[in-house]
Amino acid sequence: MEGIIYDPIEHVPSPIRSGPLSETPDHRPTEPPKQPNKSDAMSPEQLAEAKRYGRQSLVCDLADRALDIVYLGVMALVLARPIDRWLQSWPLLDRWWTLRLTAMFAIVFAAHVAVSFLLSAYSGHVLEHRFGLSNQTFGAWLWRYVKRILLAGVFGLAMFVGLFWLIWTTGSYWWLFAAGAFFLVSVLLGQLAPVLIMPLFHKIVPLDYPELQERLGRLVEGTGLSIEGVYRLDLSEETSKANAMLAGLGRTRRVLLGDTLINECGPDELEVIFAHEIGHHVFRHIHKLIFIGLVYSTIGFWVCDRLIAIWVGPIAGGINGYALLPVYVLPLIMLILTVFTNLIEPIQNIISRRFERQCDRYALARTGRREAYLSAFRKLAKLNKDDPDPHWLETFLFHSHPPIGQRLAMAESLDRSTRQSPAHGS
Numbered sequence: 279m280e281g282i283i284y285d286p287i288e289h290v291p292s293p294i295r296s297g298p299l300s301e302t303p304d305h306r307p308t309e310p311p312k313q314p315n316k317s318d319a320m321s322p323e324q325l326a327e328a329k330r331y332g333r334q335s336l337v338c339d340l341a342d343r344a345l346d347i348v349y350l351g352v353m354a355l356v357l358a359r360p361i362d363r364w365l366q367s368w369p370l371l372d373r374w375w376t377l378r379l380t381a382m383f384a385i386v387f388a389a390h391v392a393v394s395f396l397l398s399a400y401s402g403h404v405l406e407h408r409f410g411l412s413n414q415t416f417g418a419w420l421w422r423y424v425k426r427i428l429l430a431g432v433f434g435l436a437m438f439v440g441l442f443w444l445i446w447t448t449g450s451y452w453w454l455f456a457a458g459a460f461f462l463v464s465v466l467l468g469q470l471a472p473v474l475i476m477p478l479f480h481k482i483v484p485l486d487y488p489e490l491q492e493r494l495g496r497l498v499e500g501t502g503l504s505i506e507g508v509y510r511l512d513l514s515e516e517t518s519k520a521n522a523m524l525a526g527l528g529r530t531r532r533v534l535l536g537d538t539l540i541n542e543c544g545p546d547e548l549e550v551i552f553a554h555e556i557g558h559h560v561f562r563h564i565h566k567l568i569f570i571g572l573v574y575s576t577i578g579f580w581v582c583d584r585l586i587a588i589w590v591g592p593i594a595g596g597i598n599g600y601a602l603l604p605v606y607v608l609p610l611i612m613l614i615l616t617v618f619t620n621l622i623e624p625i626q627n628i629i630s631r632r633f634e635r636q637c638d639r640y641a642l643a644r645t646g647r648r649e650a651y652l653s654a655f656r657k658l659a660k661l662n663k664d665d666p667d668p669h670w671l672e673t674f675l676f677h678s679h680p681p682i683g684q685r686l687a688m689a690e691s692l693d694r695s696t697r698q699s700p701a702h703g704s
């Protein structure tokens with residue numbers, strides 16, 4: 279949701295959802311222009327449609343979050359113990375805790391998929407078709423969904439088995455070890471995402487666009503990025519929305535330009551969008567996000583530890599409490615991490631929107647193409663049916679990118695101040 283086009287694990291039990299797989303996806307585009315004479319402006323009908331789409335997407339998102347929390351709440355507080363007792367009636371599962379934990383995860387995960395499937399299909403397929411944004415059949419959508427679920431299942435299982443092992447073996451400081459492990463996984467996934475995970479969902483090929491490559495080559499000079507690291511991301515078989523992103527760490531660092539974007543934008547516009555992505559590289563935003571992830575995961579796991587102590591302490595208790603932490607605590611941990619993730623999201627979004635504004639300014643200064651910036655963002659707004667001016671509370675709580683209106687206004691005000699003082703904008 280949220281205009282993040284590439285998010286292989288949305289609709290997934292959520293501690294993972296906003297976890298280490300997130301790159302820096304882009305371009306919640308920008309405001310419908312105030313000047314009615316611009317041909318790329320949104321018409322009143324288009325604007326109204328974008329608002330309807332934004333509202334309905336938001337309702338789906340909120341319903342999805344509520345469903346996650348209600349489902350995990352019922353699992354954690356009502357069903358987990360009976361399920362665990364039933365699992366213990368199997369001799370093998372009674373003896374092997376890791377196996378029992380695996381079975382518990384499989385049940386919680388599978389039931390979650392079953393409970394949320396209709397909503398996922400509605401928001402991921404029906405809604406996108408209703409607004410003419412999807413290019414895929416239901417079968418194609420379902421195949422992507424299955425791949426996403428399988429990936430999330432395998433990944434989630436590894437994460438939670440690892441987490442329980444840390445709790446069972448490292449005792450009361452498990453949350454420090456868990457945060458450290460989360461950090462390592464973030465770094466690893468940051469490296470692997472563009473080469474191993476994203477290709478599962480989209481074709482990614484080196485950009486083949488000589489005229490543009492020459493211009494982009496000039497833009498990356500001195501930034502440490504290479505023009506060989508620019509790729510075309512095949513989005514058009516899934517969606518008509520346009521997007522670009524910076525992904526990867528170290529040798530896998532690259533800029534991905536959606537084919538939808540390349541088809542719709544001219545070289546000047548692509549240059550500005552590309553420069554925005556270079557900004558994310560120059561300002562080391564992925565590194566910073568991983569570090570911020572370390573801070574919030576430390577806090578999150580600590581909160582988890584305190585709440586587990588309150589909930590399970592009297593039962594498991596004593597010096598061996600952690601070593602004997604029961605398997606039925608799994609959904610409770612998922613619930614705590616999910617609620618925590620939702621609560622800190624607005625803080626993450628404040629930081630993310632700040633990064634985006636920084637890159638917008640960078641793109642304008644680096645290219646000097648203000649008109650191309652304005653037309654590119656207007657175009658993106660139209661293509662993605664992005665509400666240029668959502669309610670401030672919606673932006674504050676849920677949006678990782680500034681509203682389009684603000685992004686355009688920024689470019690326009692920058693121009694005015696440039697005219698007032700020629701020295702500005704260096």
Ligand SMILES: [Zn+2]
Pocket residue numbers: 302303304305554555558634637
């Ligand atoms: Zn960005």
